[in-house]
Amino acid sequence: MARRYGSLGRYVAVFALGLSVSLINISGPLLPQLNIINPLTWVGGTLGNDLKELAKNHQYRIQVLSSDPLMIYLDEFIHPREAKYLIELGEAKFGPSKVYTNPDEKDWPSPSYRTSDSSVLSSRDPIVSIIRDRAYFVLGFLPHVGVEAFQLVRYHDGDLFGMHHDWFREALPDGKTGKSYNRLASFFVYLQADCEAGATYFPHLPPPPAEMMGDSEGGSERYQTTQNGTGLAVMPRLGSGLFWQNLHPNGTGDERTLHAGLPITKGTKIGMNIWIKGRIEG
Numbered sequence: 001m002a003r004r005y006g007s008l009g010r011y012v013a014v015f016a017l018g019l020s021v022s023l024i025n026i027s028g029p030l031l032p033q034l035n036i037i038n039p040l041t042w043v044g045g046t047l048g049n050d051l052k053e054l055a056k057n058h059q060y061r062i063q064v065l066s067s068d069p070l071m072i073y074l075d076e077f078i079h080p081r082e083a084k085y086l087i088e089l090g091e092a093k094f095g096p097s098k099v100y101t102n103p104d105e106k107d108w109p110s111p112s113y114r115t116s117d118s119s120v121l122s123s124r125d126p127i128v129s130i131i132r133d134r135a136y137f138v139l140g141f142l143p144h145v146g147v148e149a150f151q152l153v154r155y156h157d158g159d160l161f162g163m164h165h166d167w168f169r170e171a172l173p174d175g176k177t178g179k180s181y182n183r184l185a186s187f188f189v190y191l192q193a194d195c196e197a198g199a200t201y202f203p204h205l206p207p208p209p210a211e212m213m214g215d216s217e218g219g220s221e222r223y224q225t226t227q228n229g230t231g232l233a234v235m236p237r238l239g240s241g242l243f244w245q246n247l248h249p250n251g252t253g254d255e256r257t258l259h260a261g262l263p264i265t266k267g268t269k270i271g272m273n274i275w276i277k278g279r280i281e282g
């Protein structure tokens, strides 16, 4: 008996050795597909968690630029690493930006009115989701019913987006609920600002007061006005941007939120829109 078990043991040992040799043989070519044991994937995963931690703990500052309409400067709202990540997320999906035609703007759209490219980001992405929560925190007590998918907009040399409102003349049906909504508020944040000019310009907003322009915080790097001192021009700065309210409390669009992305004269500017949905009764 003992000898029979002994020889069986030898068979098992030889079989096990053969199996492990064949595993060694196949593990080479298969390695890149096996996420758990591929060291490169593992390092990538670690970096992802690291970015999530960074995103969850990110701090920013705010500054009120106007109370009516509500306009808030978001100082370093997005970390440069988050910005890089979001651009990479949208990179492959850029296509010519669309323009919604409003009935009262008769000569829309002309090809030179909006020359940028746009890309919609996946709402399921974990970093997008952390930033969405950050935006919701800013909204605080403002009643809202959701957020559109984040939209990147990219400008190269000479590109622009002419004067427009972010709100719609006619409320839109919400894809999920079918109920009408309009864009209650907008976040517009610069994810890349390697450009000259290209301010976001609001002709009906108050210009920055002179004392803010020369302040120790570098006010003039953030905001400017036109030569004749009308309107507010917010300069592209990586990670910073604006939050403003588009609708009056009764749900109608605020005409004073008219704005444009002025042409950039050199380089690349990438911004990200986060549009907040407000419920429209009826």
Ligand SMILES: O=C(O)CCC(=O)C(=O)O
Pocket: 153, 161, 166, 188, 198, 199, 200, 201, 259, 260, 261, 262, 271, 273
């Ligand atoms: O590019 C800008 O500065 C503004 C962009 C904008 O207003 C928009 O995408 O709705």
Ligand SMILES: [Fe+2]
Pocket: 164, 165, 166, 259
């Ligand atoms: Fe806009």
